[in-house]
Each structure stands twice: as structure tokens, then as C-alpha cells.
Amino acid sequence: MSPALLLHFVRQDLVDRHAASALGALWTLLIPLANILIFTLVFSRLMGARLEMLGMQSLGAYSYSVYLVTGLLAWTCFANTLSRIGQVFHEKAGLIGKVKVSLFTLPLYVLISELVIYGISMSFFVAFLLLIDFQLSWHWLWLPIILAVQQLLAYSLGLIVAVLSVFLRDIRELVTLAVQFWFWLTPIVYVMTILPDKWLWLFKLNPLYHTTAAMREALIIGATPDLLTLGIIAMLGMGLLMGGLFIGKKLERDIRDFL
């Protein structure tokens, strides 16, 4: 797929979707802004004390908000990428049957589009952090790397889901449910310390546990994340990508026949 076409799909996804509404592309900015405001203001007084034990700078009433939003934005990006790529063949079935597009690079537009939304949300978040005198450290430079690992995972899983869902429509509902469970199994709204030690190893099998932890390590605490674990998750992501491409190529003829 040509970069121009890819860019066009992204644009369509972000801007053209709102073409008929009065505020137009502004919605792409307003929705993340509203989310940030809700999470920072509504949750500001909850769970604040526990966080200072984790080594965060004291942010008074906003500690929990910062903790929550850091994880939540990353999770939203991950979950949306995964579930939207999972349905991308159905969504673009009309095009796949009419013009020649690669089945394996087509989902890139979802990835890019979700990253843009993440970027916009993060800019608002950073603005908020500056407002409350949060000290940004150079450890923020780890963010793109952690994000890349996380999104590689999302893309690979999404691709596998997309291939399967051509043959099994139920996958869509299944994935929606699975993502819900996954959300609550990952320490995003709660803190890791509330987990019972006995079950901690189980939670640590979840790759998102580690990417979220790494994200907080780098952004909030201002420390170098656990690079070994990130490396292992990246390898896992690559493996899943290879697997996804393999079954995708193998079933491409059937996928095109079915759509």
C-alpha cells in the first residue's frame, strides 16, 4: 500500500469521519480532552495516599489522577488498536473486494490513527502536568520505545483476530469481552500493591502489566524501566506478528473469497 493511500485512510479515520458535524475535526481533539478532564478532576481525591508509598513525587490531590491517566491512555490506545484491527477486514470489505490492497498493511491505518489520538491525549495530559507543577524528567524519552512494544503486541494480536473473525463472526463479541477482562486484570485503575502476593506471579504473565508498569516507571517515577522484560515482550510481539502473517498468508485466498 502506498504511503499516500495509508495517509489518506488515517485522515479519513480522524478527520473525515466528523465532516458532517458542525465542529468537524475538532471532535478528534475534544473527546480526548473531555476524557482527561473527567479522569483528572473526578478521581483526584481517591486513592491519593497509597501512591506516595510507590515513590511518586507528591502531587497532592492529583496523585491518583496522574497514576490513572498514564495507564489509561496507554491502555485505551492498546485496546482500541487491537479491537479495531480485529474488525478491519469486515469494515473495509467493500474496498478489499474492489481494489487491490494488501491485507497485512491495510490495518496500519488503524495503528497510526490510534497513535495520533494517543498523541493528542498525551499533549493535553502534559499540559495538565505542567499546570500542577509536575517535574518532567528525561526518562520520558523511554515513552516511544515502551509504546512501540505495546503497539506491536496490539497490531499482531489484532491481525490474528482479524483473520479469525473472517471465518467466525462471534470473534468480535468475544474480543470485546476479553478486552474488558484484560482491562480489569491489568493494574490500571487500581495499584499493584493491592494485589495479593500469592497471585502476583499470575498477574505478571500479562504483558500489559509490564508495559503499563514500565510506562509509569518512566513517566511518573522518573526511572529507567525494566528493559529486559520489555525486550522479552517485544520478542513475544514479533513472534505473534510472524504467526499472524503466516496464518494470514496461508488463508489469504479464503479471506478474499469470503469477503
Next chain:
Amino acid sequence: MIDVKNLEKSFKLYQKPSDRLKEILLRRPFHTRHHALQGVSFRVEDGETLGIIGRNGAGKSTLLKILNGVLLPDAGSLHSSGKVTGLLELGTGFDMSMSGANNIRTNGLLIGMSEAELDARRDDIIGFSELGKFINEPLRTYSSGMVMRLAFSIAIHADPDIFLVDEALSVGDGHFQQKCMRRIREFRSKGGSIIFVSHDLNAVKMLCDRVIVLSDGKVAKNADPETATNYYYQILGNEESAEVDAVVERGYGNYHAEVTAVSATGEDSRCEVLSSGETLLLTIHISARETIPDLTVGLTLRDRFGQDIFGTNTHFMDKPLSLNRGESIVVRFRVPMMVAPGKYTLSIALHEGPDHTRVCYHWWDNAAGFEVSGIRGTHFIGICQLNPTVEYLPSSEVADDRAQQPRH
């Protein structure tokens, strides 16, 4: 150039898509197989236009989709030189809420134009579409004709090396169609190849250098347009003749003589579709119940609006006929069909003398029908071919004639 060898495509038909997964997991077949294409081979040279015709379900669309790359063949090879652009549907990806200009971008990118090409051709596309200031209005405010014009304009400016066209060009008004045709001829003369799939046999004959007839997924004929379309008519004829004369009104009269059967076929096509300029063989079977000393056999040719185009009879043609009681005869008219393409019907009459007003034995309206498709020989417009001649003379020789020129 596009070269196709032994293309095979079959669809596995599943009750539901999940059966495909079951098949992989259980390694047991859960499908029935439909062979859409079998051993299809052909070659299209640069600057050549290939027509593909065939009945519904013969495999035309499957073939086009494989050429376009949206379906993958099971076996066989496909080589093409240059960019292939398929117009499987005009206006692919059109968004009704977006402006015409915006949709040029969407559609252009989708059918394989680059950003630079789009920028360079945008004005041409808008000009060609004749949409003027409407180009900045959302598509939902367009008439369907305007949407079509925009879609055509983009497609025709895509300038690929090989063009795959599915029916697309048979839409649009006459003026616009002509513009498109001109553009396509230019495209061909520059060395572009076209593969044209259509049910409009007229357009196929006009546009194509060669035609293949697909039947049940196989190439049944690969020949010049005339031969191929005639062959196609025969396939159609064989399959349809059973139904055609099921319900026919048998007309009126005193039935002292009766038309028992009528057939109208092209002399060369041997079926009910023929080219303009071809001779129509009209065969009329007549049997007499009484002895008739003076029998006239007449025919009237009507177009699809029911307008009389031509009529004559054996009385005018001075071919007297008499029949004895119980006698049967076959009357054959040979009618050069110097008429425009279209659908026609024939009415047959048996009567006494010059017309049926005195004694009418049998009058049978719409006794036979046929279709004229495509023009053999000199092209013309209107309802009939008058076979004019033309010559060029030096102006000095005709100086005298000019004196008798128009009086105002």
C-alpha cells in the same frame, strides 16, 4: 501486455464461514466446490482491446477480479507489464457526505493514482466531469448522473497501462459517452490495453479487437468480435429457445390457411440476434385447410415502440401463390436488415389480394422477434441505412449547379 495461462479458480462453498475453521481444525472437508474458472488462457497485447462476454455466472467477474488482484487464483499464471487499474465499480470508496473534490482524492488514490498524478490531473478531471462549481458541494447534493460523470472522469484520467472495465461505460448520457469513447481511443492509440466485460454486445463490437466467450468457466471461443458474438448468440439461443414460444397469441382470421410456425434468424448468426447489414432469413410454415387460389403472404416489421418500420407482401412482390386443401408450404423471405440496432418484432399475415381487408385467413401479431446488434459495414445513425455514396469534385465542375441553389 497481459498474459494469462491456465487460470483455475474454484470456490469452496460453505454453509457458514466457520465451517472453514472447522475444516482446518478437524481436517475433514465441509464444503461443496464450485468451479468458476477452468484452464483460462489468453493474451492481450499493448494497444489491444479484449472483450469478455458470457452469461451470468460464466466466470466473467471472477476472472476480472483475479486480473485486478482482489481474488487469488488456485492455479495458473498471470503476468502483466505495467500498472493494472480495475474499474470493478465506478466511484469506489465515494463518500456521499464529502465534496466532489475530496472524493476525487479518495477514489483516485484507491484506483492507483499517486499524489503527484492527482495534483497534475485534478483540473482535467473536474473539467472533464463538467461539474463546474458543484465540485465543492457534498456528493449527496448531486444527481445520480453527476455522480456517474465524476466517477467516469476520475477513472478515465487514471491512465494505467492496462484497464479493466466492467460494464462501466454503458452508463451516462450520449454526449458524455462520446467523450469517454474518444478518451478511450486515445488511451489505446498510446498503447494501453483494455479488458472490457459487458453484456452490451453493441459496445463490445464497437470497442474490441478480439472477444472471448466464457461459458461455464472455460474459454468457449476466442475470436474476432463478429465471430465471437455470433457464437455467443448461439449459446444463448440453444438455452432460451425452449421458453420463447411458450406463450404466444396465435392471432385471428378464418384460418382457411394458417401460419403454423415462424422463425427469424440471421443468415450468418443463425440465431435471433444479428448485425445490422446482415440478411434476415424469415421462414414461414403455412398449411391450408381449404383450397385457396390467391394467397398473399405479408410481413410487417415493427421496432420496440411498435412503430411500423417496413412491410411488404407477396402481392406487392408479384409472386402469386395458390394452395390446395391440406397442402403445406414453406415461404422464405430474405430481408437485408439495413436498420439500426435494436429489438424488432414481425407480424405475419395471410390474406387475399393486396391487403387483409377483403379476406383475412390468418393474422399473427408478434409472430417472431429478433434483435439487431452492432453494425456491419459503414456506421450510421438513425433508424435505417440508406447506403449513400459520396464523392469529392473540383469546385470548377459544379459551378453551374450553384446557380440553382436555395431560394430563400
